[in-house]
Amino acid sequence: MQSTNPFKDLPHYLRVFQSYLGSRMYLAFALTLFAGLAEGFGILMLLPLLRGVEAGGGDAGEPATGVAKVMEDMLGVFGWADSTIAVLLVITVAFLLKGALLFGAKGYIAYLRGQLLRELKGELFDCYARMRYRYYVERDTGHFTNVINQQTNLALQAFQTLTQFFTQFISTLVYIALAFVVAWRFGLMALAFGIGLMWLFRRLNHYVRDLSRRKAQENSHLAKLLIQFLHAFKYLTATGQAKPLRGRVTQSVGRLTGYEMRSGIAQAFTEAAREPIAVVAIMLIVIIQLVFTQQPLAPIMVSILLFYRGMNATLSMQGTWQQTLNQIGSLEMVRDEFADQAEHREPDGQRPAPDLAEGITLDRVSFAYDDSLGAVIEDVSVSIPVRTSVALVGESGAGKSTLVDLMTLMLKPQSGEVRVDGIPGSEIELATWRKQIGYVSQETVVFDDTIANNICMWRGDPQRDEALMERIREAARRAHIAHHIETLPAGYQTVVGDRGVRLSGGQRQRLFIARELFRRPNLLILDEATSALDTDSERHIQESIDALKGEITVVIIAHRLSTIRNVDHVYVFDRGRLVEDGAYEALRDDGESRFGRLVAAQAL
Known part of the structure; x- marks a missing residue:
C-alpha cells in the first residue's frame, strides 16, 4: 500500500518501470548529470571572463580566490588565461557538449518509452489471453479495454514526466552544488528556498494525485457504458431507448470534465506562479549579496545566473511532478491490473495432449459459479468415445454449456475429474488440447x-x-x-x-x-450452432455434420431435437443432473422418458 505522501512513493513508481526496462533506464539520468556538469562548467567559466572584463576596464581588483582561481589556473595550463576569445570558445564548447548530452538523454528516453509501450501492451494482451475464464466473466469488457487502450498510454506519459522530473531534479542538484562552490551562503539560501517551495506545494500534489485516481476509475466506467451502447446499438436505436443510457454517459463525462478542469487549474497555477516567484527570489538574493556579503561583481553575477537556473529547475520540477501525479492513477491501475492478472492466471499443466485417440471422460464432476446459488453441474459422469457423436439435451439452465466448458478445460470442476485420453485435465498443457477443438456457439464470432x-x-x-x-x-x-x-x-x-x-x-x-x-479439429462442439439458420440452411449444415460422423468426435447442444437424430448417444440433463442417456430412437420411443416427452412436445 502506498503512503499518503506522493514523494515517498517515488522509489515505488521507479521500480514499477524498472521491472519492465531494467537498470538501463538510469543511463538517461547519467547523461543528464553529465549535461548538467557541462553546463555548470560553462557557467563557472564566466568567473574568469567577468574578472577579465573588470581588469580591462582598469580595475585589477583583488586576486582571484576559490573557484575563480581554480578556473583561471586551468586556463593558464593551456596558456589561455589572458585570452577572452579562448574563454568564450571554452564556454561555447561546454554548452554544445551539454546540448549533445541532453539530446542523447531525451532521445534515449524516447527509445525507452517505445520499448515500454511494447512491453506493457504486449504483456497485458498475453495476460488477458491466459486469465481464468471465471475471472473474465466477473469483470466488464470496458475495464479491460480501458486498461490496455487508454490507461497504458497514460502510464507511458507518467513515465515520460517522471523521467523528466528526475532529470530536472539532477539539474537542480548541479545548480545548488555549484552555488555552494561559488558562495556557500548563497547555496544555503537556494537550497532552503527550494525545499520550502516543494513543502508549500505538497497539498496541491496530494490533490492532483487524488484527481488522477478518480479519472482512471471514471474512464473505466465510461468505457463500459460506451461498449454496452455500441453492442446494443441496433436494439436501443430501433426501440428509441438510447436516451436513458445517454444520461448515464453524460453524467460520467461530466465527472471526467470536472476532474480535467481541476487538474488543469492546478497546473495553470504552478505555471503562472513560476516567473513571479523566480523574480522575487532573485531580487531578494541580489539585495542580500550586495548589502550584507558585499561580494565582488563577478561572483554576484554568477550567483544570480545560478540562482535563476536553480529556481527555474525547481519550479519546472514542481510542474512536472504535478503532471506525473495527474497520470499516476493510470500507472497504479496498470500496475494493479498486472497484479490481478498474476493472481487470476489460468493454471496450466505440463503434459502435452496427444491427438485425441481414446475419448473424453467426465467422472462425477460438480461445478458451481457461486456456492450460495447451488451447483450448476452436480455429480455428472459422461463418456465420449473418440470419433463418436453425442448430444447434450435439456431445458435452459440444465448445465449443458457449463459441461462443455469443463470439456474444453475453460472451467475446472470443484469435485470429480475431467480426463482426455486418460490424462487428468489438471495435468494437460492447455494450448495442446484447445488447438484440437472446434467450437461453434449460438453467439457468432x-x-x-x-x-x-x-x-x-x-x-x-x-x-x-x-x-x-x-x-x-x-x-x-x-x-x-x-x-x-x-x-x-x-x-x-x-x-x-x-x-x-x-x-x-x-x-x-x-x-x-x-x-x-x-x-x-479432432473435437467439434456445436452449441446451438444452427439455431439462427433457416430450415433449408439448417438441413444443409446438418448434412455436413452427419458427414463428419466417424471422422471426428462431435458434441452437440441443441434445443431443436431434429438436429440430433443421427447422433450415437444422447445425454439428458435436468437442473445440473444427468437424468437419462441412451440411443436417440430408444429414448424417443420410451413414453416414460423425459427425452420422449421433449420429442413429443416438438412433434418430431
Whole structure:
C-alpha cells in the first residue's frame, strides 16, 4: 500500500518501470548529470571572463580566490588565461557538449518509452489471453479495454514526466552544488528556498494525485457504458431507448470534465506562479549579496545566473511532478491490473495432449459459479468415445454449456475429474488440447476483416497461396455459404464489418461454422450452432455434420431435437443432473422418458 505522501512513493513508481526496462533506464539520468556538469562548467567559466572584463576596464581588483582561481589556473595550463576569445570558445564548447548530452538523454528516453509501450501492451494482451475464464466473466469488457487502450498510454506519459522530473531534479542538484562552490551562503539560501517551495506545494500534489485516481476509475466506467451502447446499438436505436443510457454517459463525462478542469487549474497555477516567484527570489538574493556579503561583481553575477537556473529547475520540477501525479492513477491501475492478472492466471499443466485417440471422460464432476446459488453441474459422469457423436439435451439452465466448458478445460470442476485420453485435465498443457477443438456457439464470432481471413484466421495470405485458398473454399462449401460469397463483388476478399454487420444472422453463423471446418479439429462442439439458420440452411449444415460422423468426435447442444437424430448417444440433463442417456430412437420411443416427452412436445 502506498503512503499518503506522493514523494515517498517515488522509489515505488521507479521500480514499477524498472521491472519492465531494467537498470538501463538510469543511463538517461547519467547523461543528464553529465549535461548538467557541462553546463555548470560553462557557467563557472564566466568567473574568469567577468574578472577579465573588470581588469580591462582598469580595475585589477583583488586576486582571484576559490573557484575563480581554480578556473583561471586551468586556463593558464593551456596558456589561455589572458585570452577572452579562448574563454568564450571554452564556454561555447561546454554548452554544445551539454546540448549533445541532453539530446542523447531525451532521445534515449524516447527509445525507452517505445520499448515500454511494447512491453506493457504486449504483456497485458498475453495476460488477458491466459486469465481464468471465471475471472473474465466477473469483470466488464470496458475495464479491460480501458486498461490496455487508454490507461497504458497514460502510464507511458507518467513515465515520460517522471523521467523528466528526475532529470530536472539532477539539474537542480548541479545548480545548488555549484552555488555552494561559488558562495556557500548563497547555496544555503537556494537550497532552503527550494525545499520550502516543494513543502508549500505538497497539498496541491496530494490533490492532483487524488484527481488522477478518480479519472482512471471514471474512464473505466465510461468505457463500459460506451461498449454496452455500441453492442446494443441496433436494439436501443430501433426501440428509441438510447436516451436513458445517454444520461448515464453524460453524467460520467461530466465527472471526467470536472476532474480535467481541476487538474488543469492546478497546473495553470504552478505555471503562472513560476516567473513571479523566480523574480522575487532573485531580487531578494541580489539585495542580500550586495548589502550584507558585499561580494565582488563577478561572483554576484554568477550567483544570480545560478540562482535563476536553480529556481527555474525547481519550479519546472514542481510542474512536472504535478503532471506525473495527474497520470499516476493510470500507472497504479496498470500496475494493479498486472497484479490481478498474476493472481487470476489460468493454471496450466505440463503434459502435452496427444491427438485425441481414446475419448473424453467426465467422472462425477460438480461445478458451481457461486456456492450460495447451488451447483450448476452436480455429480455428472459422461463418456465420449473418440470419433463418436453425442448430444447434450435439456431445458435452459440444465448445465449443458457449463459441461462443455469443463470439456474444453475453460472451467475446472470443484469435485470429480475431467480426463482426455486418460490424462487428468489438471495435468494437460492447455494450448495442446484447445488447438484440437472446434467450437461453434449460438453467439457468432466474426471479425472485421475479409471473409477469407475470417475462415483461415490469418494463417497466411489467401491471395498468394492457392492451396490455402482452396482449403478456404472447401470449408465454405461444406458450410453452405460458398454460393453467397461467390455472388459478392469482392468475393472472399469482402470485408464483413464489425462483428459481421454486413452479413445476415444466418450468413454469420455459416461463416463461423466454415472457420471451424477449415481447422479440421479432432473435437467439434456445436452449441446451438444452427439455431439462427433457416430450415433449408439448417438441413444443409446438418448434412455436413452427419458427414463428419466417424471422422471426428462431435458434441452437440441443441434445443431443436431434429438436429440430433443421427447422433450415437444422447445425454439428458435436468437442473445440473444427468437424468437419462441412451440411443436417440430408444429414448424417443420410451413414453416414460423425459427425452420422449421433449420429442413429443416438438412433434418430431
